[in-house]
Amino acid sequence: MNDALIEQLIDAFRCLPGVGRKSAQRMVWHLLERDRAGGEALSKVLHETLTRVGECQGCRNFCETQICHICADPKRDKAQLCVVESPADVMALEQSGSFHGHYFLTKGNLSPIDGIGPKEIGAEALIARCQSEVQEVVIALDSTVEGEATSHYLCDRLLPLGVVVSRIAHGIPMGGELEFVDGGTLAHAMLGRKPI
Amino acid sequence: MTISETDCLTGYVLHTRKFQETSLLVEFFSRDQGRCALLFKGIRRQQKKQLSSRAELHLFRKLAVQRLSRGELATAKVIESLGDYVPLVGQAAIVGLYVNELIYRLVGRFEAQSALFDAYDRLIRTLRVTPLDLKALRIFELAMLAELGFGIDFRFDASRQTTIKIEGQYDFFPEQGFRWLARPEGSGYSGADLIALGDGIMSDQGAKIVKLVVRQVVHHLLGGRPLKARDLLESPQL
Ligand SMILES: [Zn+2]
Numbered sequence: 001m002n003d004a005l006i007e008q009l010i011d012a013f014r015c016l017p018g019v020g021r022k023s024a025q026r027m028v029w030h031l032l033e034r035d036r037a038g039g040e041a042l043s044k045v046l047h048e049t050l051t052r053v054g055e056c057q058g059c060r061n062f063c064e065t066q067i068c069h070i071c072a073d074p075k076r077d078k079a080q081l082c083v084v085e086s087p088a089d090v091m092a093l094e095q096s097g098s099f100h101g102h103y104f105l106t107k108g109n110l111s112p113i114d115g116i117g118p119k120e121i122g123a124e125a126l127i128a129r130c131q132s133e134v135q136e137v138v139i140a141l142d143s144t145v146e147g148e149a150t151s152h153y154l155c156d157r158l159l160p161l162g163v164v165v166s167r168i169a170h171g172i173p174m175g176g177e178l179e180f181v182d183g184g185t186l187a188h189a190m191l192g193r194k195p196i
Numbered sequence: 197m198t199i200s201e202t203d204c205l206t207g208y209v210l211h212t213r214k215f216q217e218t219s220l221l222v223e224f225f226s227r228d229q230g231r232c233a234l235l236f237k238g239i240r241r242q243q244k245k246q247l248s249s250r251a252e253l254h255l256f257r258k259l260a261v262q263r264l265s266r267g268e269l270a271t272a273k274v275i276e277s278l279g280d281y282v283p284l285v286g287q288a289a290i291v292g293l294y295v296n297e298l299i300y301r302l303v304g305r306f307e308a309q310s311a312l313f314d315a316y317d318r319l320i321r322t323l324r325v326t327p328l329d330l331k332a333l334r335i336f337e338l339a340m341l342a343e344l345g346f347g348i349d350f351r352f353d354a355s356r357q358t359t360i361k362i363e364g365q366y367d368f369f370p371e372q373g374f375r376w377l378a379r380p381e382g383s384g385y386s387g388a389d390l391i392a393l394g395d396g397i398m399s400d401q402g403a404k405i406v407k408l409v410v411r412q413v414v415h416h417l418l419g420g421r422p423l424k425a426r427d428l429l430e431s432p433q434l
Binding site for chain 2 (some may be wrong): 017018110111112113114115116117118119144145146148149152153182183184186187188191
């Protein structure tokens with residue numbers, strides 16, 4: 001049996017995804033045995049991050065200032081707003097280099113059973129944001145039913161504002177062979193077909 | 197190991213939640229054993245590998261699954277997808293989320309509800325083809341309340357213990373039913389509309405009435421705790 005503090009730290013590490021008791025224990029021993037300085041640094045930066053990082057007032061992404069660097073960047077196109085679910089999605093789109101406008105994060109899809117409604121996904125903030133400057137909203141949410149419902153709901157609320165609303169295409173992955181694509185994806189791709 | 201009949205379930209996924217790194221915890225609405233919680237171990241790993249959509253565990257897709265263990269939270273695996281893959285789109289997806297919340301909150305665990313299941317199945321199939329068919333939703337709502345033992349009698353006047361009269365105006369109370377209004381003052385439901393509903397005719401006006409009374413009954417059944425999906429149904433026709 002470990003001392004109380006060690007037990008507490010093991011328990012604390014278990015809040016991380018994918019970390020069970022065994023790995024948490026390994027982490028704690030590693031810090032105590034081999035890297036006390038690293039542990040100090042971790043605890044300091046962890047504390048500072050959690051106290052100082054909040055939500056960007058423009059897009060709801062995490063940031064240390066009131067407005068994040070993307071929202072504050074004058075070179076980005078203010079007329080285009082891309083709605084995504086999470087910071088990871090922003091990262092993925094940024095790396096693709098395919099979008100140069102601003103973002104808005106829903107931080108989840110509508111899911112009544114989980115208690116996630118319009119308020120939780122920031123619908124009102126998004127609408128407020130679209131009342132000036134924004135001309136086109138690109139909805140880039142998951143291609144699941146929940147993502148579909150969320151996209152439809154937002155579209156319904158945004159269209160009356162006179163903005164153009166579009167959705168990113170869903171379907172066959174690049175380089176994908178039709179016969180290996182699952183039925184659901186294929187059905188979706190068929191629904192989203194367009195003239196060429 | 198042989199698969200017994202009770203270990204194979206036909207049904208729909210009502211809700212999924214990520215569980216640990218690779219598993220999904222699924223609230224399943226089965227035809228023969230009602231609502232149950234099933235754990236699909238490792239399924240998210242398969243999903244990532246296949247680069248495909250969530251390996252079948254989509255909402256509104258009819259599935260055959262096999263239970264691998266017993267108890268409150270059984271492990272399970274997907275056997276096959278039944279019927280077609282056409283997803284619910286647009287408004288139909290929102291209606292679907294609403295219906296799933298109704299089932300989730302009103303149907304108890306392991307209460308077999310095969311007639312209710314069949315009504316759900318019919319509704320989902322209708323919404324796939326005609327996403328704007330709200331009369332189908334209203335018909336489902338009535339069937340659901342009837343199956344749960346809270347059916348609405350559109351022919352009976354609870355205040356005077358008699359049949360609804362064509363020229364009367366009526367108010368509705370969840371625990372009693374329709375009550376005759378002595379002085380209607382423009383409010384209330386018309387007897388003619390109620391009689392038509394009692395005859396199984398779902399007119400546009402009838403659909404509006406059903407929407408309002410079902411809302412009252414559901415509110416009552418949930419003990420006043422609001423239905424979250426209600427926020428999504430702001431558009432007047434829903
Ligand atoms: Zn921002």
